[in-house]
Amino acid sequence: MLQIRDGELCVLLWRRALPPYEGFWALPGGALGVGEDLGVSIRRQLAQKVDVRDLAHLEQLETRSDPERDPRHRTLATAYLGLVPADVDPIVPADTGWHPAADLPAMAFDHASVVRSGRRRLRAKLGYTNVGFALAPPEFTMSQLSGYYCSALGHDVAATNLRRVLLRRGQIEETGRSVPSGRSGGRPAALFRFRDRNLQITDEFAVLRPPNAS
Amino acid sequence: MLQIRDGELCVLLWRRALPPYEGFWALPGGALGVGEDLGVSIRRQLAQKVDVRDLAHLEQLETRSDPERDPRHRTLATAYLGLVPADVDPIVPADTGWHPAADLPAMAFDHASVVRSGRRRLRAKLGYTNVGFALAPPEFTMSQLSGYYCSALGHDVAATNLRRVLLRRGQIEETGRSVPSGRSGGRPAALFRFRDRNLQITDEFAVLRPPNAS
Numbered sequence: 500m501l502q503i504r505d506g507e508l509c510v511l512l513w514r515r516a517l518p519p520y521e522g523f524w525a526l527p528g529g530a531l532g533v534g535e536d537l538g539v540s541i542r543r544q545l546a547q548k549v550d551v552r553d554l555a556h557l558e559q560l561e562t563r564s565d566p567e568r569d570p571r572h573r574t575l576a577t578a579y580l581g582l583v584p585a586d587v588d589p590i591v592p593a594d595t596g597w598h599p600a601a602d603l604p605a606m607a608f609d610h611a612s613v614v615r616s617g618r619r620r621l622r623a624k625l626g627y628t629n630v631g632f633a634l635a636p637p638e639f640t641m642s643q644l645s646g647y648y649c650s651a652l653g654h655d656v657a658a659t660n661l662r663r664v665l666l667r668r669g670q671i672e673e674t675g676r677s678v679p680s681g682r683s684g685g686r687p688a689a690l691f692r693f694r695d696r697n698l699q700i701t702d703e704f705a706v707l708r709p710p711n712a713s
Numbered sequence: 714m715l716q717i718r719d720g721e722l723c724v725l726l727w728r729r730a731l732p733p734y735e736g737f738w739a740l741p742g743g744a745l746g747v748g749e750d751l752g753v754s755i756r757r758q759l760a761q762k763v764d765v766r767d768l769a770h771l772e773q774l775e776t777r778s779d780p781e782r783d784p785r786h787r788t789l790a791t792a793y794l795g796l797v798p799a800d801v802d803p804i805v806p807a808d809t810g811w812h813p814a815a816d817l818p819a820m821a822f823d824h825a826s827v828v829r830s831g832r833r834r835l836r837a838k839l840g841y842t843n844v845g846f847a848l849a850p851p852e853f854t855m856s857q858l859s860g861y862y863c864s865a866l867g868h869d870v871a872a873t874n875l876r877r878v879l880l881r882r883g884q885i886e887e888t889g890r891s892v893p894s895g896r897s898g899g900r901p902a903a904l905f906r907f908r909d910r911n912l913q914i915t916d917e918f919a920v921l922r923p924p925n926a927s
Binding site for chain 2: 626
């Protein structure tokens with residue numbers, strides 16, 4: 500699970516209490532139960548760590564299958580990418596905490612590589628989908644939103660450019676409300692929201708859209 | 714594996730000779746070997762059906778885990794999406810053949826649903842990546858390319874619009890060569906090629922690109 504916290508893209512990890520990798524940090528997860536599919540399983544396991552209602556988006560990332568990935572026995576792991584909006588602060592167990600995705604502690608198994616893969620997926624999807632809805636709170640200023648994009652992408656994003664392209668792509672809209680700018684004498688900052696809080700490809704390549712799509 | 718054949722998006726299937734689903738059609742695949750990861754396994758299994766050098770692109774699609782998907786016992790299946798360019802005609806075994814993806818025969822397990830999922834992935838990626846390189850031959854006219862896009866997307870794509878957007882996105886370039894137009898008295902048609910035959914996201918959302926990317 501990824502969330503932007505204090506301007507940094509962070510990942511939820513728990514500290515392993517038992518070998519292998521005792522004391523190392525791992526992604527939340529566990530064995531697939533009898534009669535469970537992967538989607539049910541990941542939701543059950545996340546519910547044991549955080550309130551799953553805090554998740555704004557969840558998608559299957561990839562299945563890892565290196566025969567040597569678990570020193571005990573052969574294990575395949577299907578990783579999911581979950582996103583938590585910046586305005587919620589899930590209550591997490593004592594052995595669990597948020598860590599900057601760009602500066603991971605000593606990680607168990609191939610989990611550091613899974614985090615890098617999830618970060619790449621998020622960065623790519625920010626470019627061609629509306630997935631920003633899952634990072635942002637329900638309403639935000641463009642200054643806040645460009646901060647979230649900057650944290651997720653790892654480079655600066657100008658608020659004015661971001662506003663222009665997200666409006667043109669129909670991803671965001673003005674709420675009609677505003678907040679004080681925070682700078683003394685500054686104009687109030689307009690509040691925006693994402694128009695859709697389900698994942699959509701919002702690419703501009705109109706020639707490739709079905710003829711009847713809006 | 715998907716390929717555009719005679720203007721139709723087709724999928725390679727083999728006919729099961731044994732129960733369960735005897736006589737039904739299935740995607741090529743099989744059990745993960747000891748010491749094999751999924752990528753090695755899928756390449757080995759495809760090599761038993763077709764020459765894998767014919768594959769221009771291969772990516773992990775998704776892992777299916779419905780507890781009821783195999784009537785014999787619990788099985789998870791990780792599906793891959795493979796693309797074969799339109800100009801090759803792989804030699805396939807006698808029990809194997811290409812079928813229109815939009816008009817599948819009676820399919821085993823959840824394989825019809827996996828094909829639909831692969832088709833959706835391909836359609837989406839045509840909109841934000843250069844994945845067309847894996848459908849097209851090394852050189853093509855815009856009329857041919859728009860035909861491939863039309864087959865993959867399931868709706869008409871005007872060659873002139875396609876040419877404009879793919880050039881603007883830097884996906885394709887002119888080869889400097891041309892072929893007779895085929896129409897009597899028509900001008901020769903210019904031959905194009907994809908500039909890169911590895912998957913790239915070619916989205917125009919420049920504000921989200923890293924500052925030093927071209």
